[in-house]
Amino acid sequence: MQLLGKIKDVMSIAVPIMVSNLTLLICILINTRVLGNYNKIYFYYLALAMPINYILLAIYEALRTCSLGICQATKLRNYQFILQIKRMMFVGVAIIAVLILFYILAEKLLASIGYIHSSEFYWFIVTMLVSAMCVANSLIVGAALYAFGKQKVATIITVSASIIVCLLNYIFLYATNLGIFSINVAVALVYLGATLVGLQFLKGFLLEDSSLETKAQPFLTIWRFLYSIGTPIFSLYIVIFTSLFIYNTVLQHFGDGVVSAFSVVFRLQNVLMIPAIACGIAVGIVMNRSAMEGDLARAISYLRSTFFCMLSVYLILAILSYIFAKEIIGLLILDLKIKAAAIQCLHYFAFSYVGLAPTLMFISVLEQTGYNKRSLFINSLLFALQIIVGGCLALKFGSQVYFYATALMVNLLPLGYLVYAIFFDSKYQDQPSRLFLLV
16 A cells, blocks of 8 residues: 555656656647648758757756756745746746857858858747747746646646647748748747746745745855756756767668668657656655655655566566567558568567666656766766667677667666665665755
């Protein structure tokens, strides 16, 4: 019964996160399809913008995690808390403003050597970055709602925003002359509204006491969180982006069909890992609350229970993915050559989920509890092993199978470390959260 109670507590936070992430993913796919159907060149623009989107994703995750961490670590629950949130929003806007300036300077440098993007694409990126400021502010406010335990409110705002963005993008695209700028206008308007709505909810949850004796956390604390928590998370996403580029470069030696097959299986894997990451974030939130109350044993017990749950669920999922690989891939791919390559890839990747899911869960816990450098090290080590060992073996023996087999072994490798850290590392168990050391 205790195990079921812990799982229920974790899932009460994890399920809203999963719903939000899946809704955002569907929103991106819908908007991409709508823009591409309107004008095929918009597909090309969106593809060119992918590197900048990865950078924005890294910034978003860094800001979101920092906001959640600061809001959990501070004991402020009065109206001065809003001042702290607004300070974080200002920092987020300033970071993206620097990115806009860097992009403008980079474009001028490219133009000076004769490499010029179209004017439409240039302004698409600029307006996309401006709209990203609204997205960043909305994520900061949403993280504060999660810190208050108001995950249902945060989820309703996120899901509603995604639906409205899709509707507005379609309306602006076909009813105005905005063209590809319709998506940026829709995002800016909707997420500005989501930020304001979230702030109003936060004010409603705060205590009436607005005593001037309690001061909100200064900018110094915000920058300390950004350095200690945000920087490793930002670096992690850059590592992921770089690794994917190298993966594709290696697999290109075996034909476009293999690259396409790997891309499909990798995207399928990303969807399947959403529950593991969501559970990790949820466990991190619960552990922070337990640590703040001084109940370290409770914090570790939640981590152990979720670890066993991840092992059990993803072992079943791995077996099903292996058995029904043909049927799963058949739903995603029609081309017979790519289909065969994808089935081969999934057969190797399926059982790697047994190690990958608990690892991603634990990495998410580390990110939420202030152990971001450790999470960055684990991820970087796994990617490095995959690239060096898997890439070299595949190129030497002339088969992508060696790359897939390496992925299987590398993803299972961290299980030993996880068992040690969660069950036997007394140093970690004595301090499962470091957030409160940063305040």
